[in-house]
Amino acid sequence: MTTFLGLPGRTAPAARCDCRRCPWYSGDDADPAVVIAPVCSGCNSDCSYCGCANAACTSCPIRCGSRIDIEAWMVDIGDTVEFDDVTITGSLPPHLPTFIPQVDGSGVAELDAALSWPAYAVGLRRLFSPRTHTIFPRWADGGTAAEILRLPSTTLTVLSGYGEDPLVEAFWTARHRDRLIERIADLRFDLVLAPNYSIYGNWPRAEHLINMRRSLLLAADFADAGVPTVPNLYWFRLEDLRRYARWIADSPPPAIAINLQTVRENNHWESWALPGLYWLAENIPPQLPVIATGLSRPNRVATLVELFGPRLVLISQNPAQYALHGAVMTAEGRQDLHARVPDAFATSVRYMASLLPQPVLGGA
Structure with a gap:
């Protein structure tokens, strides 16, 4: 067993990705005297870091x-x-629509005036500064998320906790130091999609394993603070999906989220996203809601509707982004109409919603 700090029972990945000395290796040649949690089938053959000997590696x-x-x-x-000790309790808010537009947090009342939509999402970088790594003053000066966005109290607010790697890494570092979880809980978002940590193909397997656990731990922290929270699932191998499925069966979360914002190229969609989505559709409980972010192409939305049906919720920034340029989303693609921003936004939101089943999710 690889130990450190002189404390028995504590484990760490083996240096230089040496599977024979790794406590998580599950291969046939694993050393039973070393392995304590066989959750990994071995090194990532595409890794660009295995064998790294750089001693100045804290940065x-x-x-x-x-x-x-x-x-x-x-x-x-x-x-x-492992995931076995992670529990994410709670439930989805009542009357959650199947399409939720994501906005930048400014002028939301004006957008809603032409629409009266039941829910809006804002991204993490609109709340947590990528420069100072603190909550923006607008969100720190008191009030609920709905009040700060100048929305009716009956309108649901969602924090989409995704962001670029430096932002979510800074959030992890500051989460306890600055009481970030508790301060966001005070904003009384109706739902939080927990931040997710990346899994890239050229990263070592240890990074994958650590990041999958970090994503679940952050979701559990939010849930423990009393915030309705959904964990994000990222995976790299089939064994990752199987672990998620076992965890869901043992400790069902209120829903699962899948961030597809970075899956732009068709080869990534077809080689990573689709196989995992098909597997999840077959192997998670049939009533468990699935919240997907980052999809806007009608054919991809149709695929998710086919897989998950009325339990699917979609969150997208596209209606707001198109509206800034007076453009709308249609079945024929983008149309540049030079429309008023609120009118363009309302048209695109209604179009996106029309691609999805109409039942709402959540409690009664």
């Missing part, structure tokens, strides 16, 4: 067994990469 964004501070990272995630 490296990659977590692997060769890092000189890997001990601190393992302590931070609870000394394990």
Whole structure:
């Protein structure tokens, strides 16, 4: 077993991705004296970091067994990469629509005046500064999310906790130091999609395992603070999906979220997203809601509707982005009409909603 800090039972990934000394390796040649949680079938053959011998690695964004501070990272995630100890309780808010437009947080009342939509989402970077790594004053000066956005109290507000890697990494670092979870809970969002941590194909397997656990841990932190929260699922291998399915069966969350904002190219969609989505559709409970972000192409939306039916919720920034240029989304594609922003926004939101089943989700 790989130990550190002189404390037995604490584990860390093996340096230089040496599977024979890794406590999570599940291969046939695994050493039973080392393995304590066989959750990984071995190294990532596409990894660009395996064998790295750079000793000055505390500034490296990659977590692997060769890092000189890997001990601190393992302590931070609870000394394990398993999911069994993570529980995310709660329920979805009542009357959640199947399409939720994501806005930038400015002029939302004006947008809603032409629409009266039941829910809006805002992204993490509209609330948590990518420059100062603190909550923006607008959100820190008191009031609920609905009040700050100048929406009716009956309108649902959703925090879409996704962002670029530097932003979500900064959020992880500051989450306890600055009481971020508690301060966001005070905003009384009706739903939070927990931040997710990336899994890239050229990263070491240890980074994948650590990031999958971090995504679930953050969701659990929000849920423990009393915020209705949905965890994001990222995966790299079939074994990852199987682990999620076992975890969901044992400790069902209120829903699962899948961030597809970075899946733009068809080869990535077809090689990673689609196989995983098909597998999930077959292997998670049939009534478990699925919240997807980042889709706008009608053919891809239709695929998700086919897979998940009326339990699907879609969140998209496209109506707001198109509206800024007076453009609308239609079945024929983008149309530049030079329309008023609120009118263009309303047209695109209604179009996106028309692609989805109409029942609302959530409690009674």
